[in-house]
Amino acid sequence: MSRIVEVPATFDDRSFEQFATSFAAGPIGDRMLFDARPAQWASPFGLLGMLTAAQAIREAGGPTPGFTVPQADEVRRYWARTGFFQHAGELFEIHGKVPRLKPDDQSDVLLDVTPVRASEDVHGVVGKIQAGAARILHGELGLEAKATMGFAMALSEACQNIVEHAGTGGWVAVHAYSFRKRLGRRVVVIAVSDAGIGFRRSLEATQARRFGDRWGDAAALEAAVIQHTSRFRDPGRGQGMPGIKRYLTRWDGKLSIRSGTARIAIVPPWDDDAPLMEGLAAFPGAQLQIVIPGQEISG
């Protein structure tokens, strides 16, 4: 008998907590079935969350989880275009028909689901994103042309966090879509996720004593995102996060990072997210999301 892990019908960074709670409801060694049949839509954050969960099960030596594909044909097709099924097939036992689709260079999927294991992968990601990012950021979202370079820089630094800190591989994906409920504009979203050691373990040796009793997932995120500390003692380290934040400030973007049982967010005025959440369901590794909104059309 498999334990059911519910995939939210609309799966984004907010409904991720529903997914994480379901995933954490029993031991990681349980036989699990990820039920995506009701799924209507998933952000890149949601797609990477499922792959990360499966990767964590594999790395913990658990049984290969099952995965039931979405019932809706258009959802299956979209997920196939994102490259999700290509990687899910290696981590899950897939139940249901999966469409075979080639990636579309002109689609809203700027970067299909891409594994990040080494610095060579970061070169590949950055090289692949640049033309598409210019088309979407400048052409569709109305941002100045120079926004593209900073976007690629933020993507590069975010991916390098996996290589430098996770202790295992991870994933990245970049999509553009309409963010009607929260913003009423189109956005570009970078999602990066890994099943690694997470911020707390990464920073423990250098930061835990400084925080004392407060030390935990939330304090580790605070140290990295707010105080820009790094586990490396080299004074040149820890520049990636302020660089990402500077880019987000300029383009009114949002950053959120979840690790372990906590989540921190740099929240722009257009959003009402909580800056810090603690006591969440435990989830492996770290998950980062960057949202860049389109320029507001005046009048």
Added chain:
Amino acid sequence: MTETIRLDLMLRETVHAAYTNLVTRPTGRAIRTSIRERLAGGQALALLDFSEIGLVDLSCADEVIAQLLLDPPTGTYFVLQGLGEEQLEAIEHVLAHHDLAALFQDPLTGAARPVGRVSSEQRVAFACLQAAGPATAPALAERIGWDETQAGTVLATLARLRLIRCDDGSYSLPLSA
């Protein structure tokens, strides 16, 4: 002696791949090592040419530029050229983080200017040497209207940052631009 180092070519030779972006720390470390090897002969002026490079991220900029400036090869002065606005911004961010400065050759004027942590006094002294040529501390003090102590301190700092050179008490730009 002047050595122009095309970073796009060095990138290809160093990592053996058709990359055009200076990203990641391992890539930066490899490029820095190659630059050091190229300059092992004791070049006086190294022009680092970014004109065919796409993205420069902060991690790679730190490994290449900041680490080279923190521990420069003996007798070598660096000038950055062919940098776009966003590339320069990334490098300035890294320079500021380390309290460093570098010489940047402006693509429009062809003239060099210091970027990074440079005070207004240092900019004035640099501009004066650029406009009127080499000077000792007393000569610069007279040109600008500073006292000699102030001029000496500012020039010594510029020389320590390797933005200008000092030969027997005479300060000058490391390139004629």
